[in-house]
Amino acid sequence: MNNSKNVLRYMFGSGAISNLSTILNNIESDSEYVIYYIDEYFKNSSVLDFLPIKNIDEIFFVQTQSEPETSNIDHFRDILISKNKNKPKAIIAIGGGCTLDTGKAIANLLTNSGNAEDYQGWDLVKNPGIYKIGIPTISGTGAEASRTCVMINPKNGLKLGMNSDFTIYDQLILDPNLTKSVPRNQYFYTGMDTYLHCIESLNGSYRNSIGDAFSHQAISLCREVFLSDDDMMSDKNREKLMVASYLGGCAIANSFVGIVHPFSAGLSVVLGTHHCVGNCITMNAMEEFYPQEFKEFILMGKKQGIEIPQGIAMDLDESFYKKLYDSTIIHEKPLSNALGANFKNILTYEKVKEIFKKM
Numbered sequence: 001m002n003n004s005k006n007v008l009r010y011m012f013g014s015g016a017i018s019n020l021s022t023i024l025n026n027i028e029s030d031s032e033y034v035i036y037y038i039d040e041y042f043k044n045s046s047v048l049d050f051l052p053i054k055n056i057d058e059i060f061f062v063q064t065q066s067e068p069e070t071s072n073i074d075h076f077r078d079i080l081i082s083k084n085k086n087k088p089k090a091i092i093a094i095g096g097g098c099t100l101d102t103g104k105a106i107a108n109l110l111t112n113s114g115n116a117e118d119y120q121g122w123d124l125v126k127n128p129g130i131y132k133i134g135i136p137t138i139s140g141t142g143a144e145a146s147r148t149c150v151m152i153n154p155k156n157g158l159k160l161g162m163n164s165d166f167t168i169y170d171q172l173i174l175d176p177n178l179t180k181s182v183p184r185n186q187y188f189y190t191g192m193d194t195y196l197h198c199i200e201s202l203n204g205s206y207r208n209s210i211g212d213a214f215s216h217q218a219i220s221l222c223r224e225v226f227l228s229d230d231d232m233m234s235d236k237n238r239e240k241l242m243v244a245s246y247l248g249g250c251a252i253a254n255s256f257v258g259i260v261h262p263f264s265a266g267l268s269v270v271l272g273t274h275h276c277v278g279n280c281i282t283m284n285a286m287e288e289f290y291p292q293e294f295k296e297f298i299l300m301g302k303k304q305g306i307e308i309p310q311g312i313a314m315d316l317d318e319s320f321y322k323k324l325y326d327s328t329i330i331h332e333k334p335l336s337n338a339l340g341a342n343f344k345n346i347l348t349y350e351k352v353k354e355i356f357k358k359m
């Protein structure tokens with residue numbers, strides 16, 4: 001039975017980011033400096049003016065062109081060691097899933113020996129990480145609340161995080177003002193990640209009542225946002241989606257995803273497709289497995305006027321389909337959650353190829 005942990009503290013509301021300095025002052029530590037990981041989008045943004053940055057602090061801008069790789073995390077750790085800045089008072093990550101996951105992974109790696117790839121898996125992290133504060137700037141992945149930090153290891157094609165209670169943020173600042181500038185398509189793709197996590201887990205066999213309750217509430221908020229007659233990015237709707245994302249992240253701690261995420265991970269590892277758009281591309285081929293949700297997903301996209309890329313895996317060389325099959329079918333936990341222990345009898349090579357061709 002799961003002994004579940006959630007984020008210790010969160011502060012929610014428009015303008016909440018202005019409380020960062022108070023939060024930092026309340027942390028007891030022998031160190032004075034903090035390390036910031038900030039989505040590169042904010043490099044020249046006025047958001048930086050709200051941060052209590054001091055000369056002794058270090059700021060790193062995180063690229064989001066490609067999703068975090070284990071070697072990026074090792075590299076960030078090595079820079080901190082070379083600067084003798086590897087025992088900060090706190091790590092603060094400000095951005096989307098890529099940046100939030102980067103902050104989590106580095107906080108763990110600074111207090112645990114070895115490299116990031118050594119901790120890809122379940123409960124491998126031995127020591128608590130550095131105190132960490134997450135400040136999401138886009139809603140949907142639930143990375144702010146979950147106990148993992150997804151990383152790709154190109155050496156073995158593994159896309160897997162450090163699933164550990166130590167990976168959970170100590171403090172969140174949930175400020176819906178920060179999501180105003182997200183491009184509309186991206187807002188939809190990332191927001192849908194919450195919806196998909198929750199419908200996948202509610203359709204699975206590995207369930208528990210608390211996880212289900214988080215999922216139901218997150219889905220209901222997603223419906224309010226994406227089927228809303230108001231703009232999906234209105235002040236009220238951005239607030240709702242931020243709550244949905246947080247609840248969706250809490251739900252993942254108590255559940256597994258299903259079929260969409262393994263296929264999306266295949267796209268990501270083999271074709272470099274980003275997680276959230278990859279989920280939406282996959283969902284277009286999921287009518288057979290999730291008929292009701294498929295209909296609702298199409299309706300939400302239409303209502304918001306969102307384009308989902310099509311045809312990206314329609315006409316590939318056989319070698320690509322083999323790689324796509326391998327990197328999809330490797331995700332045994334979610335696939336058996338959705339289809340049972342004999343999922344490989346349903347998802348044969350031909351079947352998997354047929355599904356990818358529909359994308």
Ligand code: NAD
Nearest residue numbers: 041064067096097098137141143146148150181182190275
């Ligand atoms: P992201 O970090 O990939 O960013 C997506 C894009 O949005 C980037 O171009 C970024 O610069 C931009 N952006 C972010 N905030 C913005 C803002 N306020 N204004 C303008 N642009 C903004 O975003 P994501 O979709 O949240 O994260 C995807 C990542 O999250 C993937 O790496 C995925 O594997 C990971 N993920 C993690 C978990 C988890 O539990 N840890 C769960 C699901 C996904």
Ligand code: ZN
Nearest residue numbers: 141193197275
């Ligand atoms: Zn996801």
